[in-house]
Amino acid sequence: MDLLDRPTTAPPDRLPAPVAVLVGVLSVAAALAAGHLVAGFIGPTASPFLAVGNSAIDLTPAPVKDWAIRTFGTADKLVLLLGMAVVLLIVAGVAGLLSRRRSWPGVVLATVVGALGFLAVLGRPDLGQLGVLAPAASLVTGVLVFRWLHGLALDRTLGTGGSEGTAGTDAARRRFLLSSAGVAAGAGVLGAAGQLFAVRVDVEGSRAAVGPLVPAEPAPPVPPGADFAGNGTPRFITSNRDFYRIDTALTVPRMTADEWRLRVHGMVDREVSFGFADIRDRRLVERTVTLTCVSNEVGGEYVSTANFLGVPIRDLLLEAGVRSGADQVFSTSVDGFTAGTPVEALLDPARGALLAIGMNGEPLPVEHGFPARMVVPGLYGYVSATKWVVDWELTRFDQREGYWIPRGWAVRAPIKTQSRIDSPRPFATVPAGRLVVAGVAWAQTVGVDRVEVRLDGGAWQPAELATEVGLATWRMWRATVEAAPGEHKVEVRATDRTGRTQTEERVPPAPDGATGWHAVGFTAA
Numbered sequence: 001m002d003l004l005d006r007p008t009t010a011p012p013d014r015l016p017a018p019v020a021v022l023v024g025v026l027s028v029a030a031a032l033a034a035g036h037l038v039a040g041f042i043g044p045t046a047s048p049f050l051a052v053g054n055s056a057i058d059l060t061p062a063p064v065k066d067w068a069i070r071t072f073g074t075a076d077k078l079v080l081l082l083g084m085a086v087v088l089l090i091v092a093g094v095a096g097l098l099s100r101r102r103s104w105p106g107v108v109l110a111t112v113v114g115a116l117g118f119l120a121v122l123g124r125p126d127l128g129q130l131g132v133l134a135p136a137a138s139l140v141t142g143v144l145v146f147r148w149l150h151g152l153a154l155d156r157t158l159g160t161g162g163s164e165g166t167a168g169t170d171a172a173r174r175r176f177l178l179s180s181a182g183v184a185a186g187a188g189v190l191g192a193a194g195q196l197f198a199v200r201v202d203v204e205g206s207r208a209a210v211g212p213l214v215p216a217e218p219a220p221p222v223p224p225g226a227d228f229a230g231n232g233t234p235r236f237i238t239s240n241r242d243f244y245r246i247d248t249a250l251t252v253p254r255m256t257a258d259e260w261r262l263r264v265h266g267m268v269d270r271e272v273s274f275g276f277a278d279i280r281d282r283r284l285v286e287r288t289v290t291l292t293c294v295s296n297e298v299g300g301e302y303v304s305t306a307n308f309l310g311v312p313i314r315d316l317l318l319e320a321g322v323r324s325g326a327d328q329v330f331s332t333s334v335d336g337f338t339a340g341t342p343v344e345a346l347l348d349p350a351r352g353a354l355l356a357i358g359m360n361g362e363p364l365p366v367e368h369g370f371p372a373r374m375v376v377p378g379l380y381g382y383v384s385a386t387k388w389v390v391d392w393e394l395t396r397f398d399q400r401e402g403y404w405i406p407r408g409w410a411v412r413a414p415i416k417t418q419s420r421i422d423s424p425r426p427f428a429t430v431p432a433g434r435l436v437v438a439g440v441a442w443a444q445t446v447g448v449d450r451v452e453v454r455l456d457g458g459a460w461q462p463a464e465l466a467t468e469v470g471l472a473t474w475r476m477w478r479a480t481v482e483a484a485p486g487e488h489k490v491e492v493r494a495t496d497r498t499g500r501t502q503t504e505e506r507v508p509p510a511p512d513g514a515t516g517w518h519a520v521g522f523t524a525a
Ligand SMILES: Nc1nc2c(c(=O)[nH]1)N[C@H]1C(S)=C(S)[C@@H](COP(=O)(O)O)O[C@H]1N2
Pocket: 243, 244, 245, 246, 247, 248, 249, 291, 292, 293, 294, 333, 334, 335, 337, 367, 368, 369, 380, 381, 382, 385, 386, 387, 388
């Protein structure tokens, strides 16, 4: 309070800088809280802060986005929100400093920032027109609080707070401090209330209420010997908790099974739609599928395997009747993510694409798409695996583009044959002598035929393959090499059943998946 109360010789004619900054920051806090509260009622993504964050994600140029994912991994969203908070604090401070005499410069700046919130919310595909109520609440609250606190602060500074003399100044100062504290507390309470309303949708309760999902056609049990976990590979089935996760939205959509509906329309003979019970009451089939992300670097972790339970997408499409000429199913998630999948792949009974409602014996986890998602063996997730899916439009590839296509990724994206070394870990030190190298390989829909390893650029030697579980899944391998004391490099390459061997050349993930041999350097001692 020292700075605020510093005695001045000449009567000041403007707010001290710290007071001005405080007014700006508190007004922005109040604005965000009001928007967050309103968004709690009409849809969490209408919260102006989140909406601006989501727009930032959607508008970020592809190279920056790829860099952010590479650098921060799944913390990229936290980094973005923190970065936005810092920028906003600076803007709020500047708005205050520009308004040391009069409030209008700050009001203008606040309006400009508020307009960003409006644009962001209007751009959200998942919000109705009510969505703009949230940024409207922010804007009005921000401007009113700013003008009010600004007035109190001027009274306090100039001593125009009412009665004459120091008593008046003291009263004005008290009024300003109390009001500031009130705004800070009020913003906290409103923001928290908005958060409570936003999570009131009891999605976990809805998941629990689904009850046991019993497949009419269970996936064959994973045979013993399907993994080499003892040698350092992952377990064959990835637990739901460890399953990799990719989503564009800042917050995971919270939709209950009761609210969920999938609408099938566009180039169909008849529009149909399905509620959750319609799907759950059908003959459910379970399939073991390895999902893969196109962003997976050579040797990367964005590949996992689960037992997915659901109904064949083929059956649902046949009920709607696909008109000739339609070559794309354009799927939309409740959060606005979209993907374009070839009709041909979805109708192929051998591929076995599912509308999944279960994963590893439970209803889909919320982060993996509850109530329902698509799972299409052999296609990268961004062109096929829409989570929280609510809409299928039968259309043509030349008519509509899925979310990632204008961002530099390929329209058609079959998963490339790949292999990865899981043991030894990079830079590990291992005992010299015989060493078991182990890992995974995948070539979804055709199967892995052969895996080979070589040490220090020597001759390729065949690896032992684990028991094959299916063509839609990964396959584990291991090989024994002789490592003399010193530094080594081990490399791997797979050959699929079409006879194609992975090529050596390293190609980055964009636009249609990384290629190249995975190599691991280690020391034998
Ligand atoms: N709604 C929605 N669905 C989505 C995505 C997304 O960002 N939003 N990401 C896709 C991508 S890029 C991949 S690789 C898979 C990942 O599925 P998972 O998170 O269950 O592993 O989901 C796909 N489905």
